[in-house]
Each structure stands twice: as structure tokens, then as C-alpha cells.
Amino acid sequence: MSVIGILAVVASLTIVLLGFPAQIVKNYRRKSCDGLAPSLVYSACCTYTLWSLYGWTKPDWFLIVSQTPGCVLAFILLFQLFHYDRKGGTK
16 A cells, blocks of 8 residues: 555545535535536546546455445436426526
8 A cells, every 4th residue: 555545546536526516405405516627527528437447357445445435426416417408506
């Protein structure tokens, strides 16, 4: 377990566990994803999914622990984009 690996996991989890949940709650309260760039959500879904799959195939616990929560939360944001757009909210 390297220091760089630990720092990478901590940095990734900080973004995932602070940034994404705050955005998800904000979208839920407003019932809108206004101001959230769809391209950001699409790229987050792709990135976190691919890194998670790569981590699971290695198996590399640094990648699994740091990327899998991001994958789940990115797909929640993607769901919100489609759900609130159908209900008349804006993107």
C-alpha cells in the first residue's frame, strides 16, 4: 500500500462523498437539474464505470473502493437528469 495510492483513494472519495451527494440533494430539493451539464454526468458515468470495472478485473482494491461509489452516484445523477427532464424540469 503506497502513500500515493492512499492519497489517490482519499482524494477520489472526497469528491465522490462530498460533491456528488450535495448535487443529488440539491437536484432533489429543486426537482430540477438546472445548471448541471449533461456532458459532465455522461462523462462521470463512463469514467467511474470503466475504472470500477478495471479495478474489479485486476482486482485492485484501491480502484474498487475509490471508483465504485462514484459509479453508483454518477448513475443517480444520470437518473435525475432524465427523470426531472421528463417531469418538465430543465437540464
